[in-house]
Amino acid sequence: MESAFTDRRRATRSAIYHCLYETEGISTRQSLAQSLGLSLPTIYQNLTELTELGLVRYSGEAQSTGGRRAAGLEIVPDARFAVGVSVAANRLRISAADLKLNELAYRSMNCSVLGKGVSEVTDRVAAELERFLDDFRLDRTKMLGVCVALPGLMTPERDRVLFAPTLQLRDSDLTPLYAAIPYPMYVANDATSSGHAEWFARGAVGNLAYISMECGIGGSVLIGGAPYNGSNQRSCEFGHMCVVPGGLKCSCGKHGCLEAYCSPDRVSKDLGISLTEFFDELESKNPEYGLLWTDVLQHLAVGIANIRMAFDCDIVLGGLLSQYIPPYLPLLRQYVTANDPFSENADYVSLSVLGGHSVPLGAALHFISDFLDNI
Numbered sequence: 001m002e003s004a005f006t007d008r009r010r011a012t013r014s015a016i017y018h019c020l021y022e023t024e025g026i027s028t029r030q031s032l033a034q035s036l037g038l039s040l041p042t043i044y045q046n047l048t049e050l051t052e053l054g055l056v057r058y059s060g061e062a063q064s065t066g067g068r069r070a071a072g073l074e075i076v077p078d079a080r081f082a083v084g085v086s087v088a089a090n091r092l093r094i095s096a097a098d099l100k101l102n103e104l105a106y107r108s109m110n111c112s113v114l115g116k117g118v119s120e121v122t123d124r125v126a127a128e129l130e131r132f133l134d135d136f137r138l139d140r141t142k143m144l145g146v147c148v149a150l151p152g153l154m155t156p157e158r159d160r161v162l163f164a165p166t167l168q169l170r171d172s173d174l175t176p177l178y179a180a181i182p183y184p185m186y187v188a189n190d191a192t193s194s195g196h197a198e199w200f201a202r203g204a205v206g207n208l209a210y211i212s213m214e215c216g217i218g219g220s221v222l223i224g225g226a227p228y229n230g231s232n233q234r235s236c237e238f239g240h241m242c243v244v245p246g247g248l249k250c251s252c253g254k255h256g257c258l259e260a261y262c263s264p265d266r267v268s269k270d271l272g273i274s275l276t277e278f279f280d281e282l283e284s285k286n287p288e289y290g291l292l293w294t295d296v297l298q299h300l301a302v303g304i305a306n307i308r309m310a311f312d313c314d315i316v317l318g319g320l321l322s323q324y325i326p327p328y329l330p331l332l333r334q335y336v337t338a339n340d341p342f343s344e345n346a347d348y349v350s351l352s353v354l355g356g357h358s359v360p361l362g363a364a365l366h367f368i369s370d371f372l373d374n375i
């Protein structure tokens with residue numbers, strides 16, 4: 001009895017919090033009672049609890065049709081915050097985000113952890129995290145947790161990295177990392193984190209497929225915001241979908257993978273130039289680069305159309321290479337449309353709105369979602 005009563009009370013409080021969280025503009029006690037079908041005394045009692053917890057505040061006055069104006073109510077976005085850390089071969093990025101995923105602080109630093117094992121990653125992450133919290137004067141008592149995003153495959157228990165080629169980690173124990181971070185901790189895949197952040201930034205509705213064009217090609221699929229992980233934690237390896245049977249050799253050892261045609265390396269490292277140099281030359285109408293870029297876009301379009309056929313959802317391109325795509329997006333959409341028998345245009349293809357911040361923000365989102373699910 002007692003527990004059923006407590007559960008019901010908690011569900012009511014949660015519904016009130018979520019209603020305030022999702023409402024654009026100012027809510028009132030009356031508007032809450034109306035939209036949730038609850039009595040005013042119930043609303044009042046729960047609001048007292050939520051304001052005492054510092055999660056909700058009164059905020060000026062809402063418009064009223066006459067007489068006394070109703071007190072406005074809103075959630076306090078920075079009542080809690082979460083931290084996301086993105087670990088890549090040569091760069092560490094850290095974001096702190098409030099409950100609405102507004103970025104409170106961000107830092108990006110060059111640091112090579114390549115080939116140095118979990119202990120080096122652990123030392124750098126632990127030290128930089130504390131420095132970050134101190135420098136930005138973030139109140140650790142309000143911190144929900146720290147999520148570290150790695151470019152690799154993890155066990156379902158998140159205690160081992162099975163394979164992270166760009167960090168040169170294989171079947172590595174993550175226990176030291178958990179032990180070194182004295183806060184609630186989680187380890188996520190970087191492309192899943194990115195996709196989750198992009199999904200949230202687009203209003204947190206529907207489904208989304210995310211293609212990461214960073215070191216190689218990776219991705220994620222978010223179904224109603226929940227990552228689809230697959231049976232072996234190996235879902236959404238879009239880079240290794242075959243787009244040309246027997247085609248170019250891929251880093252995985254197979255031939256004709258999307259990654260072999262569309263990785264950033266193909267238009268930078270393989271040519272001995274930087275991405276910026278490639279796109280500068282492309283804009284100056286270098287014919288050889290023009291042909292190569294068309295080839296990249298056409299194969300990317302095949303991959304995108306295949307993902308669309310499988311998941312029937314919006315598709316977002318992110319990562320380093322996507323930052324150069326805006327002028328070519330209309331052309332890419334044309335190529336996608338040519339491969340899609342069901343759509344008249346490919347408006348469902350768009351570019352990342354969070355850019356380089358999407359991985360650490362998406363990692364922070366892990367603990368924010370957890371908070372929202374359990375309030």
Ligand SMILES: [Zn+2]
Binds near residue numbers: 250251253259260
């Ligand atoms: Zn491959």
